[in-house]
Amino acid sequence: MNRTTGNRTKGEHELERYAALWEEARAIRGTSLGRDAWRRLRRQRAAMASLVALCVVTVLALITPLLPLQPPRRVDSDRIFMPPTFSRPAALDLDKLDADFGRKDLDLVSRALLDARLALFGGWSLPSICGTDELGRDLFSRLFWGARVSLAVGVVATLVSLVIGVSYGATAGYLGGRIDNFMMRLVDILYSVPFICVVILLVSILSEDSIRTWLESWHIDRITIFYLVVGAIYWLTMSRVVRGQIISLKNEQFVEAARTIGASQRRIIFFHLVPNVLSVVIVYLTLTIPSVMLFEAFLSFLGLGVQAPDVSWGLLVNQGFNVITPIKIYWWLVVFPGLALALTLYALNFLGDGLRDALDPRLKNR
Amino acid sequence: MIAPESAAIAVPESAQPPLLEVRDLKVHFPFVRGHLFGRQRGVVRAVDGVSLQLAEGETLGLVGESGCGKSTLARGILRLVRPTAGEVWFAGRRIDNVSRAEMRQVRSGLQMIFQDPFASLNPRMTVGRIVAEPMEVGGLYNREHRRLEVMRLLELVGLNPRFLNRYPHEFSGGQRQRIGIARALAVNPRVILCDEPVSALDVSIQAQIVNLLQDLQQQLGLSYIFIAHDLSVVRHIADRVGVMYLGRLVEVADSRELYEQPRHPYTRALLESVPIPDPVRERQRSHHLLGGEVPSPDREYPGCQFADRCPRREEKCDRESPGLEGESHAVACWYPLEENATHDGSTHDEAGGRRE
Numbered sequence: 001m002n003r004t005t006g007n008r009t010k011g012e013h014e015l016e017r018y019a020a021l022w023e024e025a026r027a028i029r030g031t032s033l034g035r036d037a038w039r040r041l042r043r044q045r046a047a048m049a050s051l052v053a054l055c056v057v058t059v060l061a062l063i064t065p066l067l068p069l070q071p072p073r074r075v076d077s078d079r080i081f082m083p084p085t086f087s088r089p090a091a092l093d094l095d096k097l098d099a100d101f102g103r104k105d106l107d108l109v110s111r112a113l114l115d116a117r118l119a120l121f122g123g124w125s126l127p128s129i130c131g132t133d134e135l136g137r138d139l140f141s142r143l144f145w146g147a148r149v150s151l152a153v154g155v156v157a158t159l160v161s162l163v164i165g166v167s168y169g170a171t172a173g174y175l176g177g178r179i180d181n182f183m184m185r186l187v188d189i190l191y192s193v194p195f196i197c198v199v200i201l202l203v204s205i206l207s208e209d210s211i212r213t214w215l216e217s218w219h220i221d222r223i224t225i226f227y228l229v230v231g232a233i234y235w236l237t238m239s240r241v242v243r244g245q246i247i248s249l250k251n252e253q254f255v256e257a258a259r260t261i262g263a264s265q266r267r268i269i270f271f272h273l274v275p276n277v278l279s280v281v282i283v284y285l286t287l288t289i290p291s292v293m294l295f296e297a298f299l300s301f302l303g304l305g306v307q308a309p310d311v312s313w314g315l316l317v318n319q320g321f322n323v324i325t326p327i328k329i330y331w332w333l334v335v336f337p338g339l340a341l342a343l344t345l346y347a348l349n350f351l352g353d354g355l356r357d358a359l360d361p362r363l364k365n366r
Numbered sequence: 367m368i369a370p371e372s373a374a375i376a377v378p379e380s381a382q383p384p385l386l387e388v389r390d391l392k393v394h395f396p397f398v399r400g401h402l403f404g405r406q407r408g409v410v411r412a413v414d415g416v417s418l419q420l421a422e423g424e425t426l427g428l429v430g431e432s433g434c435g436k437s438t439l440a441r442g443i444l445r446l447v448r449p450t451a452g453e454v455w456f457a458g459r460r461i462d463n464v465s466r467a468e469m470r471q472v473r474s475g476l477q478m479i480f481q482d483p484f485a486s487l488n489p490r491m492t493v494g495r496i497v498a499e500p501m502e503v504g505g506l507y508n509r510e511h512r513r514l515e516v517m518r519l520l521e522l523v524g525l526n527p528r529f530l531n532r533y534p535h536e537f538s539g540g541q542r543q544r545i546g547i548a549r550a551l552a553v554n555p556r557v558i559l560c561d562e563p564v565s566a567l568d569v570s571i572q573a574q575i576v577n578l579l580q581d582l583q584q585q586l587g588l589s590y591i592f593i594a595h596d597l598s599v600v601r602h603i604a605d606r607v608g609v610m611y612l613g614r615l616v617e618v619a620d621s622r623e624l625y626e627q628p629r630h631p632y633t634r635a636l637l638e639s640v641p642i643p644d645p646v647r648e649r650q651r652s653h654h655l656l657g658g659e660v661p662s663p664d665r666e667y668p669g670c671q672f673a674d675r676c677p678r679r680e681e682k683c684d685r686e687s688p689g690l691e692g693e694s695h696a697v698a699c700w701y702p703l704e705e706n707a708t709h710d711g712s713t714h715d716e717a718g719g720r721r722e
Contacts, residue, residue, distance in 0.1 A: 032533055253485040253486035257487075257546070259446055261504070262473040272488050
């Protein structure tokens with residue numbers, strides 16, 4: 001009897017001590033590999049400048065409805081093809097506001113931001129510092145609204161490709177043998193399909209009126225479809241990259257150790273293997289986003305991607321290109337959207353390079 | 367008390383059979399060489415019929431050259447590779463053919479420590495998570511309890527529990543090996559397979575880890591299978607020692623007896639290859655050097671596998687394969703060295719080892 005009480009007090013004492021230690025332990029944060037990489041990334045100027053620029057662009061795109069811009073869809077026959085100017089634009093026509101901003105297409109947050117903007121700035125808006133297009137719409141404003149679509153396509157489609165590519169590649173690489181062979185030959189086959197044809201086919205099928213109305217009843221609009229289609233194409237390379245990494249990792253001892261403790265295959269793949277390929281995946285992601293954006297611009301340029309009244313950078317370039325005639329070149333309609341696209345792509349590429357250097361496992365023993 | 371009640375499989379205490387028994391275990395790796403035409407098939411006999419027994423609280427050392435199948439044997443026991451044939455019994459239960467779910471249960475009694483402390487810890491997980499993972503997988507305790515348990519384990523292996531939020535790359539080799547030991551202990555195993563746990567460490571650290579393993583054995587009543595190619599480490603820690611050659615056990619005996627009176631010619635050569643840190647004695651001792659190379663394990667031998675290199679080879683050795691004979695001192699040899707001949711005392715066949 002005595003002994004049990006003695007034991008219990010000893011146990012309680014231990015408990016208290018460990019609780020105190022736990023508090024101390026919480027204060028001591030280890031340097032994870034990610035933090036280490038971040039430290040190295042910060043030393044690279046080009047990559048950091050790109051990162052800052054991308055953050056600025058992203059934030060601006062997110063809060064576009066709040067900015068005092070002219071309505072992107074306001075048609076004004078008096079202001080057709082106006083070169084860049086600083087003269088004051090007309091005040092907002094409060095009756096046509098909803099149509100001018102395409103309010104019914106906006107999500108709730110954007111509507112709230114728009115209301116906030118009207119409360120803040122009233123009818124005032126910035127001059128057409130990038131000129132106007134063939135319908136008298138303000139290009140500067142349309143660049144901002146186009147950024148929303150272009151960036152969203154880049155990010156969302158890349159994320160779709162990420163999810164598919166990582167799961168597929170990790171599964172193939174981990175299981176190995178015949179399953180791996182089969183899965184990767186499938187990827188080879190898909191690679192050989194000219195995917196512009198596939199996209200054209202898919203987009204035109206999905207744009208069929210009956211199908212579209214059916215999809216819209218599920219709240220799936222054209223842009224969502226576009227995300228999925230592009231993502232479904234870009235996962236191929238991702239899956240190959242991940243598979244290669246997984247194969248080299250799965251023979252590591254820590255994976256064997258995980259099997260020794262009886263971890264399930266899913267646990268091994270997603271807790272042990274995938275976190276270790278993430279660095280490679282992140283680098284590849286930052287290089288995929290620009291190519292997806294470029295692809296979107298290309299498809300929009302062909303008239304297959306984003307369609308009016310939505311805008312994207314690719315679509316803006318296309319529209320500017322279409323109104324070029326031998327007699328008159330409205331340079332601002334091509335140059336500004338092109339610049340926006342090019343600078344963003346540059347920044348993403350610089351960031352990708354910087355990340356690759358920062359995460360390079362050869363510089364640091366794991 | 368924080369020390370948890372054992373979650374291992376219940377076994378009648380009176381049962382005296384060995385805790386872990388391996389019967390004629392074989393692990394063969396099939397391979398295919400060449401292209402579609404002219405394809406060659408074969409098997410690498412990594413482990414080719416090993417039987418051994420491990421008693422409660424005992425340490426069995428396994429020694430042999432690289433590639434002789436020591437590690438594969440351990441991995442076969444734990445079913446990290448699928449055994450081709452043979453049986454593994456643990457705590458009175460056959461475990462080489464149980465389902466995956468049952469194996470998970472078995473693994474809480476049977477754990478492993480790995481060779482390379484730099485590769486055996488996931489670089490993306492904190493030490494706390496690494497040590498907690500076996501408990502999570504096994505569904506032991508609640509979160510709170512696991513946390514305390516992690517700290518208790520870290521303390522048990524001589525690490526400061528304050529650092530449980532650190533990552534493996536922030537620790538030294540010896541410390542990492544301690545983390546690996548803590549992970550193995552997390553599920554209260556009864557047997558730990560140590561796969562060259564010290565060979566990647568500095569000599570001074572090796573001693574610390576070996577002592578830690580011995581302390582833990584006394585405290586927790588563990589049994590070890592201790593794999594190493596460093597003979598002196600094995601001599602220090604093991605109660606019994608098995609010598610492996612080309613996927614088979616050639617000699618098993620009590621540690622002292624094996625080191626002082628080896629009966630298999632291979633064991634003798636192996637022991638004599640250990641340098642003595644004294645130039646005078648080193649020059650005086652006899653050397654029965656082995657000629658040739660370890661033959662390829664993808665061939666099958668009608669006779670003794672060691673015959674090609676053996677200084678005592680007779681005609682019978684090429685015809686019949688010797689089994690492991692003997693009770694306390696088992697040896698697989700048709701013409702073993704005499705009981706009382708010390709390993710630098712036997713005189714004949716000095717030139718034998720030079721045979722190509």
